[in-house]
Amino acid sequence: MTGLLIRWVINALGLVLIANIIAGVSLHGFGAALVAILVLGVANAIIRPILLILTLPLNVITLGLFTFILNGFILYMVASVVSGFQIDGFFSAVVATILLSIISAVTNKIIK
Numbered sequence: 001m002t003g004l005l006i007r008w009v010i011n012a013l014g015l016v017l018i019a020n021i022i023a024g025v026s027l028h029g030f031g032a033a034l035v036a037i038l039v040l041g042v043a044n045a046i047i048r049p050i051l052l053i054l055t056l057p058l059n060v061i062t063l064g065l066f067t068f069i070l071n072g073f074i075l076y077m078v079a080s081v082v083s084g085f086q087i088d089g090f091f092s093a094v095v096a097t098i099l100l101s102i103i104s105a106v107t108n109k110i111i112k
Helices: 002-021 030-054 056-060 067-083 088-109
Strands: 025-027 085-087
Touching: 002 025, 002 030, 002 088, 025 030, 025 088, 030 056, 030 067, 030 085, 056 067, 067 085, 067 088, 085 088
Parallel strands: none
Antiparallel strands: 025 085
C-alpha cells in the first residue's frame, strides 16, 4: 500500500516537472497534480482498454504508434475534467504523456 502512495506522489511530482518544462501544460498547485494523477489512473484503468480495442486496426497499421496519440487524448480529457490542470494543445498532451510514461516506468522499476 505504501508503494502505491509513493508512486502516486512521484508521478504527481513528475507532472509538476512536466508542467514546468512544456509550455502548453499548466498546473496550479501540487494538489491539482495529485488529483490529475488519480483521475488519469482511473481513466487508464477503465477507458484506455476500451479505446485500445476500438482502435486496434489503426494501432496495427501504425505498428503501435497510435497508442501515443490515444494516451495524449486521455491526458487531454483528464485536463478538461480536473480544475487547476490545463493543456493548451494536443501536441503538448502527447509530449507530456510520453514524458509521464517515462517517469512512471522508472518509478515502477525502482518501487516494486
